[in-house]
Amino acid sequence: MADPRIHHLSVLGLLILGLIFAISGAEASPPQGRILGGEDVEQGEYPWSASIRYNKAHVCSGCIISQTRILTAAHCVSDVGVTPVSISDLAVRVGTINQYAGGIIVNVRSVVIHPSYGNFLHDLAILEVDPLTFSDRIAAIDLPSTEVEGSGETETETEDVDAELPNGTPVYVAGWGEQSDGTVAYKQQKSNFNTLSRSLCEWQAGYGYESVVCLSRAENEGICRGDAGAAVIDDQKVLRGVTSFNFGPCGSKYPDVATRISYYLTWIEANSQ
Structure with a gap:
C-alpha cells in the first residue's frame, strides 16, 4: 500500500x-x-494495532502500550530529524482491521521522537493520544x-x-x-x-x-x-x-x-x- x-x-x-x-x-x-x-x-486478533494517519490517510502502523500511549516508527512522524510533524495533521484509528472504516479515530496530543534518532537507527516514537477505552478490540500489548x-x-x-x-x-x-x-x-x-x-x-x-x-x-x-x-x-x-x-x-x-x-x-x- x-x-x-x-x-x-x-x-x-x-x-x-x-x-x-x-x-x-x-x-x-x-x-x-x-x-x-x-x-x-480477524477482528480482535491484534487489538493493540493502530493505523497512524497523516492528513487523514494511513501512513504507518502503530501499537498501543497503554490507554494514552502508542508506539510507532520515528520516521513516520518526523518532519526533520527529531522534530515531529504538526500534531494537528496526525490522528490514529484503533479498534478495527479496516484502515478505512470502523473502530474510532482519536486525536494525537503530543509526539516524542527518540533523541538519538537518525539514519533509521533508534527509529522509535511515542504518541500521546486521547484516552482509549479498552475492549476486546482495543487493548495494550505487553512490554x-x-x-x-x-x-x-x-x-x-x-x-x-x-x-x-x-x-x-x-x-x-x-x-x-x-x-x-x-x-x-x-x-x-x-x-x-x-x-x-x-x-x-x-x-x-x-x-x-x-x-x-x-x-x-x-x-x-x-x-x-x-x-x-x-x-x-x-x-x-x-x-x-x-x-x-x-x-x-x-x-x-x-x-x-x-x-x-x-x-x-x-x-x-x-x-x-
Whole structure:
C-alpha cells in the first residue's frame, strides 16, 4: 500500500533512503513484496494495532502500550530529524482491521521522537493520544521485562541481546502495508518471521546493531510501505520490536529490520507518564 508520508519526507530523509538502498546493494524500484503472505487478520486478533494517519490517510502502523500511549516508527512522524510533524495533521484509528472504516479515530496530543534518532537507527516514537477505552478490540500489548541474567530481577538488561531472541525465534507482524501488486489492502494483514542473530544480520545486510531485531523471510515477502511501526510479537504476545524499514525494494533478499523494544524500556517508561 502506498505510503503518503514518503511524499512528505525532507530532502535529508530522501538522502537517507538512498543510502539504505546503497548499503543493500539493491536499486530502488516499485515495491514487489507484501506483509509476509498477506493473510487476513480477524477482528480482535491484534487489538493493540493502530493505523497512524497523516492528513487523514494511513501512513504507518502503530501499537498501543497503554490507554494514552502508542508506539510507532520515528520516521513516520518526523518532519526533520527529531522534530515531529504538526500534531494537528496526525490522528490514529484503533479498534478495527479496516484502515478505512470502523473502530474510532482519536486525536494525537503530543509526539516524542527518540533523541538519538537518525539514519533509521533508534527509529522509535511515542504518541500521546486521547484516552482509549479498552475492549476486546482495543487493548495494550505487553512490554518485555528486562531480567538480570540468572537473578530473576527486573533492574538492568542483559548484555547478550541474542539471548532474548535466539536466532530463528518465530515472531509475528500485522499491518496495512503495500501488497505484492502495489495495491492498498483495506484489511489488516498478518504473517510470520524468524529472527536473525546479530552476527547473521551483519553478514547478510551489514546491520548487526544490538538496538535492532532483524527479521528473515522468503523473498518476495516482507514488510512494505505502510507497515512501519507495527508490533513484532512473540509466541507469548509480548512486544519484541517495532518494524522500521526494509532494504531496497520490498521483498528483497535482505532481512527486514525492527527496533528492539527491550533496548528502549527505560526511555519508553520515562516518556509514558
